[in-house]
Amino acid sequence: IMLGRLTGFSNASQAATAKGVAPASSRGAVRGTKQHSKQSLSPACSPWMGAQSPALCGAQIQGPTNTHTSARQFSTISAMATSEKMTVAITGATGLVGCRLASKLASQGHTVRALTRNPGSARSKLPFPGVEVYGPADWAKAIQGATGVVNLAGEPIATRWTPEIKEQVKASRVRTTKTIVDYIAATPEEQRPNVLVSGSAVGYYGISQNASFSEDSPPGGDYLAEVCREWEAAAKEAEGKGTRTVILRIGIVLANDGGALGKMLPVFQIFAGGPLGSGRQWMSWIHRDDLVELIVESLKNPAYSGIYNATAPKPVRMSELCSSLGNILGRPSWLPVPDFALQALLGEGATVVLEGQRVLPARTQSTGFQFKYSEVNSALRNIMADEAGHHEQHEEHEQRGGQPLVGTTS
Numbered sequence: 001i002m003l004g005r006l007t008g009f010s011n012a013s014q015a016a017t018a019k020g021v022a023p024a025s026s027r028g029a030v031r032g033t034k035q036h037s038k039q040s041l042s043p044a045c046s047p048w049m050g051a052q053s054p055a056l057c058g059a060q061i062q063g064p065t066n067t068h069t070s071a072r073q074f075s076t077i078s079a080m081a082t083s084e085k086m087t088v089a090i091t092g093a094t095g096l097v098g099c100r101l102a103s104k105l106a107s108q109g110h111t112v113r114a115l116t117r118n119p120g121s122a123r124s125k126l127p128f129p130g131v132e133v134y135g136p137a138d139w140a141k142a143i144q145g146a147t148g149v150v151n152l153a154g155e156p157i158a159t160r161w162t163p164e165i166k167e168q169v170k171a172s173r174v175r176t177t178k179t180i181v182d183y184i185a186a187t188p189e190e191q192r193p194n195v196l197v198s199g200s201a202v203g204y205y206g207i208s209q210n211a212s213f214s215e216d217s218p219p220g221g222d223y224l225a226e227v228c229r230e231w232e233a234a235a236k237e238a239e240g241k242g243t244r245t246v247i248l249r250i251g252i253v254l255a256n257d258g259g260a261l262g263k264m265l266p267v268f269q270i271f272a273g274g275p276l277g278s279g280r281q282w283m284s285w286i287h288r289d290d291l292v293e294l295i296v297e298s299l300k301n302p303a304y305s306g307i308y309n310a311t312a313p314k315p316v317r318m319s320e321l322c323s324s325l326g327n328i329l330g331r332p333s334w335l336p337v338p339d340f341a342l343q344a345l346l347g348e349g350a351t352v353v354l355e356g357q358r359v360l361p362a363r364t365q366s367t368g369f370q371f372k373y374s375e376v377n378s379a380l381r382n383i384m385a386d387e388a389g390h391h392e393q394h395e396e397h398e399q400r401g402g403q404p405l406v407g408t409t410s
Contacts, residue, residue, distance in 0.1 A: 092152030096258040106130040177234040198235035204228040207355035214362035251284035251311035274335040279319030282356035287373040
């Protein structure tokens with residue numbers, strides 16, 4: 001049981017890296033850079049997203065500190081923009097967050113341009129009306145005339161860190177973001193996107209058992225914080241091109257089909273669930289639907305600019321998250337994974353799962369943004385209900401003789 005739980009935190013890229021190659025889905029160069037073989041454009045969002053891995057930590061870039069815009073002003077401006085149809089270019093569109101974002105935008109009548117390394121795979125994962133797929137050679141074309149760009153790309157971080165992996169983790173974020181910004185700058189002004197919404201991560205703040213962090217807190221001094229500083233600095237360059245820039249420091253994204261929860265659910269369902277390490281590390285989390293809504297609001301509302309924490313207002317310690325999940329599933333949370341076991345498997349990369357930070361969305365809430373799920377218990381209950389409905393939908397479809405549903409999002 002313990003071995004199964006530990007290996008759940010590894011992924012195919014680890015084995016491939018040991019052989020000196022990147023996974024097939026991750027191969028390909030970032031356009032305009034010198035590195036040609038190991039650039040992954042997996043969606044970036046949270047250290048727990050595995051192959052769709054997300055957020056890292058970052059650069060000392062402070063967002064605009066204009067706190068005089070009231071929540072009412074934000075709401076009024078947003079309401080004025082809501083009815084306008086957008087064209088949105090997205091990196092990481094096939095991932096845990098990007099796929100849900102693409103689905104939501106398409107369902108509202110907006111046009112989605114998925115910027116991908118694998119157009120064939122993207123088309124099968126994004127079968128929504130209004131979604132256009134662009135391979136690397138056409139990224140510049142996709143950005144021209146777009147209303148906005150959402151940047152969610154990045155190499156997975158919940159793996160064993162080697163010098164090569166650490167370089168890939170940073171390059172996949174920083175170089176990709178620079179490439180996107182370069183394309184924005186090269187676009188004629190009349191066709192230039194109005195807004196860039198770029199992912200970052202709560203790792204920006206470093207790690208702490210006791211401190212709390214808001215958007216104006218200084219950066220940490222560890223490796224992940226360094227990555228985020230450079231990542232955010234690359235995104236901020238778009239401001240100088242006249243493009244409104246929003247940077248979201250994303251926490252641990254909760255969803256039933258990936259990320260932290262996707263790894264934990266099978267373990268709890270066989271009565272072997274429990275916290276990792278001491279269980280006292282902070283988990284600054286966000287429900288995937290709240291994150292998608294925040295991204296959409298950032299695209300639509302011109303009052304959004306600068307840095308925002310994309311985390312729920314009530315972070316919890318890992319032991320509390322595991323206890324809540326066990327109660328909802330009717331399973332115990334009794335079998336912790338010891339620190340030394342994770343360190344043996346992941347080495348320095350164990351920091352991602354053994355350490356955390358208590359991050360609060362102070363500036364995000366000051367805009368009037370309403371989190372639908374501010375309590376982890378209500379978030380988990382919603383996700384588990386969604387999971388049950390998703391399985392019933394597949395079973396009913398297959399019982400009627402149909403092929404398994406492809407591209408559905410829970």
